Amino acid sequence: MNTPTRPLHDYAADVSEHTHVRRGVPLPLGPHTDGGGVNFALFSRHASRVQLALFDQPGDATPARTIDFDPARNRTGDVWHVWVDGIRPGQLYAYRVDGPYHPKEGHRFNVSKLLLDPFATAISPLSGWDFGPARGYDPSAPEHDLVRSTVDDAGAVPKCVFTHEHFHWQDDLPPRHPWSRTVIYETHLRGFTIHPNAGVAHPGTYRGLMEKIPYLKELGVTAVELMPVHEFNEAQASSVNPQTGTPLGNYWGYDPVAFFAPKASYSSAGGMGQQKLEFKEMVRTLHHAGIEVILDVVFNHTAEGNELGPTLCFRGIDNAIFYMLASDPRYYRDYAGTGNTLNANHPVVRDHILEALRYWVVEMHVDGFRFDLASILGRDETGRQLANAPLLERIAEDPILRDVKLIAEAWDAAGAYEVGSFSQQRWAEWNGRYRDDVRRFWRGDEGMLGPFASRLCGSADIYAAAGKCPECSINFVTCHDGFTLNDLVSYRDKHNEANGENNHDGTDANYSENYGAEGETTDAAIEAVRTCQIKNFLLTLFVSRGVPMLLGGDEFRRTQGGNNNAWCQDNETSWLDWQGLERHREISRFSRGIIAFRRAHPVLSAEHFYTDAEIHWFGPQGELPDWEDPKARQLACLIHEDEQHALFLMFNADAAALDFSVPPAPPGTRWHLAIDTSHEAPHDLFAAGEAPLLEQSQTYRLNARSSVVLLAQ
DSSP, rough: OOOOOOOGGGGGOOOOTOOOOOOOOOOOOOOEEEEEEEEEEEEEESOEEEEEEEESSSOOOSSSSEEETTTTSSSEEEEEEEEEEEEEEOOEEEEEOOOOOEETEEOOOTSSBBBBTTTOSSSSOTTTTGGGGGSSBBSTTTOOOOOOOOOGGGSOOOOOOOOOOOOOOOOOOOOOOOOOGGOOOOOOOOHHHHHHGGGGSSSHHHHHHHHTTHHHHTTTTTEEEEEEOOOOOTTTOOBTTTOOOOOOOOOOOOOOEEEEEEOOEEEEEEOSSHHHHHHHHHHHHHHHOOOOEEEEEEOOOOOOOOOTBBSSSHHHHHHHHHHOOOOSSTTOOOSSSSSSOOOSSSHHHHHHHHHHHHHHHTTTTTOOOEEEEGGGGGOOOSSSSTTOOOHHHHHHSSSTTTTTTTOOOOOOOSBBBOOTSSTTTTTTEOOOOHHHHHHHHTOOOTTTTHHHHHHHTTOHHEEEEEEEEGEEEHHHHHOOSSHHHHOOOOHHSSOGGGTSSSOOOSSSOOOOOOOOOSSOOOOOOHHHHHHHHHHHHHHHHHSSSSSEEEEETTGOOOOOTSOOOOOOOOSSSSSOTTTTTHHTTHHOOOOOOOOHHHOOGGGGGGGSOOOOOTEEEEEEEEEEETOOOOOEEEEEEEEEEEEEEEEEEEEEEEEEEEEEEEEOOOOOOEEEEEEEESTTTTSBBOOOOOOOOOOSSSEEEEEEEEEEEEEOO
């Protein structure tokens, strides 16, 4: 159904007769300073009319000025453009785009809805942003989304902020750490410092993270991987915590509304362009400390949701181009589990994603990207997975992005799983099999000896066939999505009741164990097992070839109370509780030490798979391992660093202690005890040069569920 369209001038204040407006140019897209004014350019193939609205205040419902685009003068091909004199940084603006409202044909234009510029580099903050007024259809009509809404939402939506590009980078250069020297720290920018005991002056902000740089340096990480910082609506979730009655929000931020705009509420200085400057300052300061910045980016879907979602940007600009539509174009294909899927391999959308990536690299000095549900980016408009997806190839071969770290979450919500085979060798991948196999080995599951050995060696069984090397494997035991490391050894089951979905959300495949009590306990014996298991996981992560990623807070046993899907918990469930540094000093010390140990032994992080001359495998009695024995839970390996240095690693995932045979040390050296996870600090891990001599070196007794590293020197 269609309803009459109101004239564009009904939404506008009078345009000043002193406003100088020219035809403008179609490229580059977005707003760009040109002479004494700004050129605005917007793509829309199926639009019939476009209007630029300029506002004085973020909450204004009526624009101060409007400019109607003349289709004859202000359109080149599919690009609408205009040059406007006198635009200054801080100017608020948005678009109205008119055209057919025919959902059954894939078109959802609605001139009543104010639209964000897809190229906006800042969005004004709006507390409690309600998506309701932005719905492009009449929710009271029996036909729902088939009837166009005539409600003007200008006063209820944020505006785009025109920003200037000037910033003194002070000769900033990217650290460009090779993969072999990279240690990734995944964290949520707000959650990292928002807790009252974080000890920062600007909690929950870009500047707050800057205040914690000395901590990150001391820990030994070389890159921070930030969960989404593209603008999103934290008030998007409409449910409440059934246990407390408090509203839940979109804490994680995996529902972007603007791909070029850093999150306004993460700025300590304001959201009228200051967020862009503060983000740059954060990057510059991190670079000065030798720490890279990797952004978790979501280019697979947007916050506009399904056919009943709001009209915020792409849907109102050209729905049929930007989204994958179903065989009935009224509906959307959904490969992300969020209601819609971006049509990423359409040439226009592909170019838009590339421009966004280039912008974050060139203008914002970002060092890398982790692509959420990246397998979606390899699907065509019908959802078919492409053998050589144009977008993925373009990203990998783009000359501007050539030195940028590219990390894929190589699966999606519709069944695609491409770990080990994702696109080109240029792409690294989150290795989900590493997470699962390491968890299962240390839990004592049967049949895990071979998989565990493969994960230690860089997962050649997963990557070698595709011509990839260990650096393509991003190794992790935990990440934002799932249990924290503390909860992995403290809960047998997930506890997501506070999310308001009757504990049905979140995975059940946690491969976790509680060792005698569900959740927190004062039982010293249980706590000793948990502490040792956490050390086992940390040691495994940092002695494995590949690129280690540590979840922020795991280094001091951050807990989420058993919640393994805390996407909506903007509270102490998710925030880093910095008292953990003192409460769990032993794990904090071990974390710093094991990262330093990896750095001191480059053989552990070499960017090639082990050769037979570099590594030898043993069973506990010095025999060859029985890889086919499903009940085998003990393993050892001898790693040759050079003629005078070697490492002997021993792993016992069994519930009983066992004596391991130790091979002779290389000529002219003797074995020293570097690490024993079953010992209490400071005897669990020794700093370089402090490892005690192993007096009796023919055997070593491994306690239950423990790891030992011997150092020949």
